[in-house]
Amino acid sequence: MSLPTQQLGRSVPSLAVCAALAAACAGQIYAQEPVPGLAIHGLGTASVTLTAADLARLPNKTITVTSEKGQPAQYRCAIVADVLTSVGADMGPAIRDKRFLETVQASARDGYEVVFSLPELDPAFTETPARLCFEKNGAALPSDEGPLRLVLEKELRHGRWVRQLSALTWVR
DSSP states (O other), X not given: OOOOSEETTEEOOOHHHHHHHHXXXXXHHHHSOOOOSEEEESSXXXXXXXXXXXXXHSSEEEEEEEOTTSOEEEEEEEEHXXXXXXXXXXXXXXXXXXXXXXXXXXXXXXXXXXXXXXXXXXXXXXXXXXXXXXXXXXXXXXXXXXXXXXXXXXXXXXXXXXXTEEEEEEEO
């Protein structure tokens, strides 16, 4: 069955033209600059957005980890629990009883998502809590990783490392 090329006096674009137009639009969408910062949702009535500069003002340190490509990399990071506490989250000793059921969902710009229980994020429960990184090897994170990245120092696989982190959502 062939598709008609004329309908009500107007030409119908070919499938190839539609595909080329869709590809061009997709390229424009991905070529736009990302919105800088990290949106934090679920802690109160309004969301909060933090920038890399905000994170740099929190206690932070440089960690050395092995990248996905097997190369050593130095990341400058804040602890996720400190980030959440800075915007009003109740962490540390307050995490007990039913609070163990609360989670934080980390979301990337490309739609990738992972979930953490509160104790996984809090240094009161683990020696290597999740870290929110804003520099790599002394410079801003490269665009394929940043502007922010969630890193777990001691995890053997990087499945829960989140590139281009855009949001943390507190789920009760």
